Amino acid sequence: MKSALPQFEKTDAKLFATDEKHEHTHGSRIRQARRVLRRRARLFVGLTILCLFYLTAIFADFLAPYDYRVQSRGEPLAPPTAIHFRDHEGRLSVRPFIYARRLVDPLERRYEEQRVRAFPLELFARGYRHKLFGVWSTDRHLFGVRAVAQEASSGALEASSPPRLNLLGTDALGRDRLSRLLHASRFSLVVGPLGTICASLLGIILGCMAGYARSRLAEALLMRAADVMMSLPVLVLILAARAAFPLELPPMRAALLLISIFLAVGWAEMARLARGLVVALRRREFVLAAESIGLTQTRILFRHILPNALRPLVVQVTLMLPAFLLAETALSFLGVGLQEPEASWGNMLAAAADPTLLAQQPLVLLSPAFAIFLFVLGVRLLSDGLKSKDV
Amino acid sequence: MLKLIFGRLLQGLIVLLIVSALTFSLLAAAGGDALTALQSDPLVSEQTIKELRRTYGLDRPLHVRYLRWLADLVQGRMGQSFFYKAPVSTIVRSRLSNTLTLAVTALIFAWAIALALGAMAARRARGSLVDRLCSVVILLSASTPRIVLALIALALAVRTSLFNVGSSSISTQESAANSLARLLVPALVLSVPLIALFLAQVREGLRAALFEEFVQVARAKGLSERVVIFRHALRAALNPLITIFGYSLGGVVSGSVIVETVLGWPGLGQLSVIAVRNRDAPLLMGVVMVTATAVLAGNLAADILLRLNDPRLGEEERVSAKISNAEQRAHVPAGS
Numbered sequence: 001m002k003s004a005l006p007q008f009e010k011t012d013a014k015l016f017a018t019d020e021k022h023e024h025t026h027g028s029r030i031r032q033a034r035r036v037l038r039r040r041a042r043l044f045v046g047l048t049i050l051c052l053f054y055l056t057a058i059f060a061d062f063l064a065p066y067d068y069r070v071q072s073r074g075e076p077l078a079p080p081t082a083i084h085f086r087d088h089e090g091r092l093s094v095r096p097f098i099y100a101r102r103l104v105d106p107l108e109r110r111y112e113e114q115r116v117r118a119f120p121l122e123l124f125a126r127g128y129r130h131k132l133f134g135v136w137s138t139d140r141h142l143f144g145v146r147a148v149a150q151e152a153s154s155g156a157l158e159a160s161s162p163p164r165l166n167l168l169g170t171d172a173l174g175r176d177r178l179s180r181l182l183h184a185s186r187f188s189l190v191v192g193p194l195g196t197i198c199a200s201l202l203g204i205i206l207g208c209m210a211g212y213a214r215s216r217l218a219e220a221l222l223m224r225a226a227d228v229m230m231s232l233p234v235l236v237l238i239l240a241a242r243a244a245f246p247l248e249l250p251p252m253r254a255a256l257l258l259i260s261i262f263l264a265v266g267w268a269e270m271a272r273l274a275r276g277l278v279v280a281l282r283r284r285e286f287v288l289a290a291e292s293i294g295l296t297q298t299r300i301l302f303r304h305i306l307p308n309a310l311r312p313l314v315v316q317v318t319l320m321l322p323a324f325l326l327a328e329t330a331l332s333f334l335g336v337g338l339q340e341p342e343a344s345w346g347n348m349l350a351a352a353a354d355p356t357l358l359a360q361q362p363l364v365l366l367s368p369a370f371a372i373f374l375f376v377l378g379v380r381l382l383s384d385g386l387k388s389k390d391v
Numbered sequence: 392m393l394k395l396i397f398g399r400l401l402q403g404l405i406v407l408l409i410v411s412a413l414t415f416s417l418l419a420a421a422g423g424d425a426l427t428a429l430q431s432d433p434l435v436s437e438q439t440i441k442e443l444r445r446t447y448g449l450d451r452p453l454h455v456r457y458l459r460w461l462a463d464l465v466q467g468r469m470g471q472s473f474f475y476k477a478p479v480s481t482i483v484r485s486r487l488s489n490t491l492t493l494a495v496t497a498l499i500f501a502w503a504i505a506l507a508l509g510a511m512a513a514r515r516a517r518g519s520l521v522d523r524l525c526s527v528v529i530l531l532s533a534s535t536p537r538i539v540l541a542l543i544a545l546a547l548a549v550r551t552s553l554f555n556v557g558s559s560s561i562s563t564q565e566s567a568a569n570s571l572a573r574l575l576v577p578a579l580v581l582s583v584p585l586i587a588l589f590l591a592q593v594r595e596g597l598r599a600a601l602f603e604e605f606v607q608v609a610r611a612k613g614l615s616e617r618v619v620i621f622r623h624a625l626r627a628a629l630n631p632l633i634t635i636f637g638y639s640l641g642g643v644v645s646g647s648v649i650v651e652t653v654l655g656w657p658g659l660g661q662l663s664v665i666a667v668r669n670r671d672a673p674l675l676m677g678v679v680m681v682t683a684t685a686v687l688a689g690n691l692a693a694d695i696l697l698r699l700n701d702p703r704l705g706e707e708e709r710v711s712a713k714i715s716n717a718e719q720r721a722h723v724p725a726g727s
Binding site: 031035224228230232233234235236237239240241242243244247322326329330333334335336349352353355356358359362365366369370372373376377379380381384 | 402406410414417418420518530533534535536538539542543545546548549550638641642644645646648649652653660663664666667668670672675678679682683686687
């Protein structure tokens with residue numbers, strides 16, 4: 001890109017200024033290689049983060065120990081369950097275990113462990129039934145508390161189900177926060193990216209039309225519209241558009257609505273870039289050559305112009321993605337996106353905006369925020385890696 | 392210049408008309424108004440609601456209502472808020488000044504940090520410590536959404552009592568230092584993604600400008616490095632910066648919705664959320680119009696600045712300058 005230029009001048013100047021040319025070429029090669037590696041590392045790290053997020057979303061049911069909607073009214077707003085290796089008598093056990101908890105002070109939300117009986121944890125524990133990939137029905141989960149054997153003979157009337165393991169604590173209705181976080185990634189990771197892709201496609205089509213079909217009026221109108229769209233306060237407009245629909249919507253309709261709103265406001269930037277690229281490429285010799293041998297306009301556009309414009313367009317898509325993801329989060333946060341009991345990062349964060357709660361358990365409440373940060377970081381690393389030409 | 396201003400004003404008016412018509416019809420299409428909630432109230436008879444509808448003019452067809460709203464707007468009235476039971480214009484006016492204070496402070500923060508860091512990095516070689524620090528700052532501040540930052544700030548505020556956040560209104564009795572402290576944290580949160588946007592552009596623009604001949608001349612004259620950078624090189628690198636400033640305004644207003652809601656700053660962003668939640672159509676119309684006008688005015692100011700800084704620019708070049716740097720600039724999400 002443009003920005004690489006001054007640097008070469010600088011290294012060149014250094015090269016000519018010293019006698020030991022060989023040494024310096026060597027040094028700068030290493031430096032160059034290091035730079036390439038660093039950019040590749042960005043691409044790699046970014047891709048890895050994104051892959052992990054999507055794998056989490058796909059396997060959310062398997063990874064989550066509990067159904068994200070099931071409430072456990074006995075333990076609202078519980079802190080994360082403590083995992084023990086040493087019991088109250090000081091004996092070590094290889095297998096980690098937890099104790100049952102009892103709410104001793106509902107006002108201060110204080111819990112007390114009941115150390116009479118240890119409940120061991122295990123991998124591939126049994127839990128609620130779910131379908132892996134939508135096909136295999138199974139009740140295994142990655143981890144969980146080992147099911148309690150029926151001990152009717154002991155006389156004591158024990159609860160047949162073991163205590164719940166809440167690694168991130170529970171929310172106000174006693175739902176397992178980790179399970180909600182895992183499931184939330186499903187909604188958040190689909191709506192934002194899908195909206196981005198739809199808006200980008202619309203923008204590319206409009207931009208190509210403006211840049212290649214030579215109707216000056218249409219071009220001017222479209223570009224002014226895009227200019228205006230980019231300078232308006234989008235979130236306020238989205239809020240206004242969202243206000244036109246009932247506040248409570250089923251998840252599918254909410255997702256569709258959000259995607260179409262994103263489509264309506266997100267095309268402008270893409271159209272602007274696509275038009276600029278098409279206008280620049282239209283005057284290049286290979287396009288003139290293609291025109292001179294009589295190819296059709298659509299063929300030239302799709303076979304000659306678009307492939308050459310692909311890289312900046314893809315970079316732009318990765319740049320837009322965080323914006324849409326965050327718009328979804330913001331809307332759910334403000335209570336006009338996805339509604340409870342469904343989970344999204346935004347509506348989980350809405351619970352975290354309560355100052356008294358935030359003072360008590362800041363880290364677990366902010367866990368969706370960390371997820372958002374990590375995902376956006378991943379996308380940004382990816383686009384940084386894609387941007388540089390020498391990958 | 393006058394032609395530019397008039398053209399822009401006309402265009403802005405058309406945009407405002409379109410935005411208002413769209414918002415108005417969308418809100419009307421939603422069905423139900425602030426009086427719908429009253430229908431379920433057993434104490435209010437069907438007859439009263441009908442009369443109320445008539446007094447507020449809600450029984451008229453859509454275009455009549457819109458035109459009436461428009462006529463009112465020209466006379467400076469924006470109707471009555473159903474939720475606050477007060478004229479929209481008075482509510483919006485006090486909120487607007489709060490949001491403007493917040494936005495301007497945030498912009499000052501962002502520019503100050505971007506200029507300081509960018510100038511330092513541009514003077515040094517690529518890959519130097521400061522340069523790398525800049526890259527890290529850009530990456531981190533661009534990928535930390537405002538919603539995350541605002542919540543972390545809230546958590547810090549309640550945990551450590553280092554600073555205060557939240558106030559239902561900015562009281563006049565409060566000491567200046569105290570209200571400044573209240574302003575500081577929301578403004579910082581609002582400015583963070585902007586830092587990435589500005590810093591990336593300042594660094595690249597300055598670095599390119601420092602290789603120009605006129606900078607060599609300025610150095611040869613024996614000017615101090617500070618004067619060389621801020622008087623000569625920066626002037627040359629200013630055009631894309633002004634363009635970006637114009638485009639960033641919409642993002643600032645969008646961002647302030649989140650920041651104001653989380654950190655309890657009584658501005659327009661918070662008001663728009665209240666209006667949406669309570670289905671207060673007149674209030675929402677007012678907020679949308681005022682924010683859109685403010686942002687368009689900011690854009691006009693940016694255009695005028697651009698022309699003042701570089702009188703060579705005609706309309707066509709300005710547009711192409713925008714395109715070329717739309718590609719380059721570090722991108723900051725609108726809604727964050």
